[in-house]
Amino acid sequence: MAGGRFSLDLARPSRQHWLGYILLAPAVLLIAAIIIYPLFVSVDLSFQNVGIARLDQPRRPFTTANYERLFTSPDFWNACWVTLKLIVIVTSACCLLGLGTALLVNNRFKGRSLARLFVAMPWAVPEVIAVVIFAWIFDSSFGLMNWIFLSLGFIDKTINWFSDPTAAFAVVATTMVWKGYPFVSIMCLAGLQSIPDDYYAAARVDGANAWQRLIHITLPNLRPVLGVTTILVMLWIFRDFSIIYVLTGGGPLKATQTLSIMTYEQAFGFFRMGYASAIGVVTLIICVIAAKLMMSRAPENL
Amino acid sequence: MRNSLKSWVLGGVAALALSTVALPALAQTKTLKFVSWQKDERGVGDWWASVIKEFETKNPGVKVEWTKVERGAYADTMTTLFAGGKPPEIVHLASFEFQKFADQGWLEDLSPYIKSSGLNLDGWAGQSSCQWKGKPVCIMMLYFGNIFAYNEEMLKKEGIAPPTNWAEYVAAARKLTKDTNGDGIPDQFGTGHETKGGGGQYLSELMNYTLDAGGRWTDNNGKVTINTPQMIEGLARWKEVVKNSLTPRDLTAGETRQMFADGRIAMKLDGPWLYPIILRGKAKDQIKIAAPPFNPPLGGSSNILGMASEIPADTKKLVWDFIAIATSDKFQTDYATLAASTPPSPRAKTDGAKAATPHFDLLVQTAQAASKAGVDRIPKGLEIQYNEFAKMIMEESQRMIIQDLDPKAVAATMQAKAEAIQKQ
Incomplete structure (x- = not known):
């Protein structure tokens, strides 16, 4: 054999x-x-004019109409702008909050384990449950936030959180930051623990203060971790669907309609699967380019 | 080792013997898939269960696999099932979404079955909506008219009589909307509408006002008729109710129904499905049901039953058996009693329903009034584009409220956008 x-x-x-x-x-x-x-x-x-797609149906004629329509559609550019705003705001807030909490719980203090647990908790909460909690907090008629703001005298009448484009965007961004920052925090905490204590000891001997140690030791050593984490957070925002869909459905007035929400709406709301595929393909290309750009700016050891 | 080998051999022989006995039995069992969002709904869900039980009794060896899919995910799920070539044999769809499926050729023409079974659909409420390209592709399962429910105690406390027209209604809503605990947040509302969620429900809520003002989205020929004085008046009424927060904002239809049932909303215009929710609410003893103060009342087709076209002929026969049971006089009579709704069949006996549901006559009257006025939630000529049309109406109405726009300008914008959607 x-x-x-x-x-x-x-x-x-x-x-x-x-x-x-x-x-x-x-x-x-x-x-x-x-x-x-x-x-x-x-x-x-x-590249086909397809309503509801079926794999067993013969291929429709080749057309670039979906892309032509897409690039001339104000809704598409609005969705791009909303997605970009969310990426910039949520990623920045997640990174700042995540790094801040990681630095905090990296110190030795009583109850550190409990603090670490609280920092990581939002990450463990399923997205839909988080959304339901935030929907209640920001409920326009019976929500906690309106009550707090009124009690503290910040506002004199209730805010219609989901009927106002700016307020709705703020609610979506806040929910995403709450859900997203623990991931950054956990990654940064892992990164912080890999920085040798000798570096800090040497810096202290040289008279460096806390700020200088952060700028010259912590952040440079965290750069690889922060780079990867930022890309992952950014891609998560790009593809996230459930938070926006459950909270606002992309409204009001498309103020929270991202590319993923637009894709879903065109495919399953209006049954234009060819057009929805075009949005999906463009979203993928944007994601790849953005990730590539960030990777190319990252240090070699990333 | 030898024992182990022996046990394997014996096990194999036993499995083979079992399979030879069990396989023919399994082969005799046929399963029909039935997907519905109404499975857990009190009343109507019980009725579907009774139809399935009857079908399985009449067809031994045939089982109905009944699966619940939430309404919010229903269109996606059904589209995926059909597009994947695995549709449920028994097709249950909302009356505003079946057109897309029929247009794809996914729903069987039921005329041969109707003819051979002798099912008389004369006077069957809403059945004309089931015609697609001249053929009946479904059977209408509910055509309803809105009722008006109000919290008698709340109205009495303010010295208000149940309203009988728009002017009285809005005056009552203004008086009943208030902050009862003095925390600066209104916690009691004159009326309740969904203002968050899908376009379809938003459109239905808004139509309560546009219909009373005499407006229609389209005429009988399907021509868009939004930019009319009647529609402008209807939009102005909607703006008055929502902008002044006479309804709680940003709630779904289910949440407003529950708030009404619990005594936080004073007046509610809704379909027959409101009553079972009232019965479970904290304010059930304070709530009365009357004729709507608006004329004509909102009404229309609700959901349909059909048959997937791409299934074997013998399966089609079984599906028709299921439809025949659901549309039989007996089960239409049971529908009235169990679902506390108006059955579409004119032959259904409603005596039992009248005994169980005190306002049953009112349900019949409002359904007839809506039907007589030719009211439907799905505008003629925009059936295929309904979702997009409803979304557009919702967004333009929201814009009117958020940006405080003149309803006249909004009606003109809606007219232009609706015409563009229709031309696609």
């Missing part, structure tokens, strides 16, 4: 790498089936 016609002698030095390929094959095939194939279908659909 060993010398048979179809034998595969993996022990031969020239074929040793075959085993690697064979072991990798199932994973590669699985990825091809669940990622590459749907991606290919999406790209293909985006």
